[in-house]
Amino acid sequence: MEAIFRGENILEFIKAFPDDNKCREVIANEKWKNGYKCKRCLNTKFIQFEKHFTRECTKCRYKESATCGTLFHKVKFGIQKAFCIVFEMSCTTKGLSSTQTAKRYGITQKTSWMFMQKVKLAMKSSENHPMKGNVQVDEFVVGGKETGKQGRSFDSKKSKVACAIELTDDGKIKRGYANVINDFSAKSIKPLFDTHIDREAKIKTDKWTAYKIIAKDYNIVQEKSIPGKNFKEMHVVIQQIKSALRTIQTHVRKEHLQKYLDEYFYRLNRSIYKETIFDNLFKRLVSHKHYGWNQIVVIK
Ligand SMILES: [Zn+2]
Incomplete structure (x- = not known):
């Protein structure tokens, strides 16, 4: 699969993801890249709505939004802002504070803290590459x-x-x-x-x-x-x-x-792959299951 974005240029990033709708579209493409299957009845046929890239099962009429079941689920402050926060977290070398992020995107500190915790969850090691040397x-x-x-x-x-x-x-x-x-x-x-x-x-x-x-x-x-x-x-x-x-x-x-x-x-382990670090993190957020407030606050 092609990377959805390469590099660290914020202006090019905004051009690539100009609004919430574009962001939802790329989430939908990533989430259903191996095909659609209804969560309720496993039917593979669907109707796609323009709004929120929601798909509706042709059999049981179950509706599923693009963000449902991913770490982008229930992001109420705008998916494009969420993309920008993920981008900044993937590029920064020193780490971002939730207070700073809240100011930059006009959201509350609690909201930015919560979303940033989700991004950190997606950064957890896959444990597939033990160190050998x-x-x-x-x-x-x-x-x-x-x-x-x-x-x-x-x-x-x-x-x-x-x-x-x-x-x-x-x-x-x-x-x-x-x-x-x-x-x-x-x-x-x-x-x-x-x-x-x-x-x-x-x-x-x-x-x-x-x-x-x-x-x-x-x-x-x-x-x-x-x-x-x-x-x-x-x-x-x-x-x-x-x-x-x-x-x-x-x-x-x-x-x-x-x-x-x-x-x-x-970030340290990907410092030689900076070109595709946003792409990697984005895919992890889409494939990671949704975590709510309670789970974020109590998990270790
Ligand atoms: Zn169905």
Whole structure:
């Protein structure tokens, strides 16, 4: 399938999607690209209405709008504005705050926050591409006063994160993933390995004891961490994440932190595919099932 848009030029973007109707049309094309099937009776014949690109089943008369069942469902502030927010979120390098977005599009902060949370949901890793090459793993804390790892104390109230990055052959940051974890135990850190790191990867960690346990299943070399000497790329990523979180808001609630991490790595992992990043994100929003307010607020 052709990309619905390429590049990062906002003027060309507005030309490509000049109004809500055009946006609904591309959603309908994407949603039914493999053919239409009535949700109620599975009939494949339909009548298409001009309004909202709604399709009506010729048999049972069930009507379905283009946005129904996608993350664009129930967007009441205008589908074109929603497209623009998705575009900006896909192009930004530092992350957008919901307050800033609300001002730019003349919507309330609550509305922009809600929609942006949905976009972040669509940025979650597919978990289909485990990292294979040179990988580094480390953990860090977010929120409150930063005073190092505090001996990785288990009673800290701060949010804890385990982070893995893959480096290119010449040592540059290639991609990465991170998980919010309950504590710094092997049990809490290991799911990051199992989901995102190949068993064959060459992994480097510091001397933390949890990695000794995980090393039974993975190819891990443990090296004493010396500030400014090693794990430099990892520290760059950690600093960027912390700085992005500071730009967005002073405090990200723990249950939403995973989505912010997913957003950071979604963009980092696609930094060499900037041309089609909007297209990729748009398709994810269309294929992702609809989430309402309650689901967004309670999901982890
Ligand atoms: Zn039907």
